[in-house]
Amino acid sequence: MSDTPPLTPGQMLARGTCRHLRDLGFACVEELVPAPGLRVDVMAMGRKGEIWIVECKSCRADFASDRKWQGYLDWCDRFFWAVDADFPSDLLPDDTGLILADGYGAELVREAPESRLAPARRRAVLQTFARHAALRLQALRDPGVSPLP
């Protein structure tokens, strides 16, 4: 793994967030595409199948330039931001969740309101999550695997 590029600030936030979410019982995948044109930083699935999305913002400009985040609300039961301690968190909408993170861990500061996925959408999200995780896992475990069909 020594040829892995260093993590970006956003990826560091995602790593710490995923560590904490795992401690809370969630399985996480990063950089998942729930629908064409959307790419979420972290999607997390709880023990009961609940789906959270976490967008990681390393600075004000990173947040200000995000024109897509409201589109993510349709793909999860709860939506959170993950930012570091220096981020001006009053910029973030009150009706979203907040996670304070660094590269090594995180803390859930404000719970997000729940807006439950409809069953058909939930099933589609679950399948996308499962296939994404399994295909990436196989690519890491088996370097001889062929490119995605």
Place this chain on the structure above:
Amino acid sequence: MSDTPPLTPGQMLARGTCRHLRDLGFACVEELVPAPGLRVDVMAMGRKGEIWIVECKSCRADFASDRKWQGYLDWCDRFFWAVDADFPSDLLPDDTGLILADGYGAELVREAPESRLAPARRRAVLQTFARHAALRLQALRDPGVSPLP
């Protein structure tokens, strides 16, 4: 990854099987526990969410000692065996699927009959698959991750 132990004959069959299934559009995970006391060699999910289980048998004794395989039928839409070219495949029940494999690839020789999962069971299997894949992926990507809670 240089400290990874060599693969067992069964794991070699699983690797070749997963490579082929991936070419067929399936995402695969290995050594998944769908329910306490059961551990399947390969669980594969197709693009439409269909679930296959593949049990890998490296020799006659390996098959003869398996007392659990019929329990796997309740956890998939189709059930297959994966064996190598030297395996006496007439030992295997006719109403199961057959994959010929080695460590590098595989071929689907006999399609398995379909016995579709009930919706509630399918959802449970899908969640187990997704969480298993994501938690293993995270453990490989992030060596600093804490043990499973």
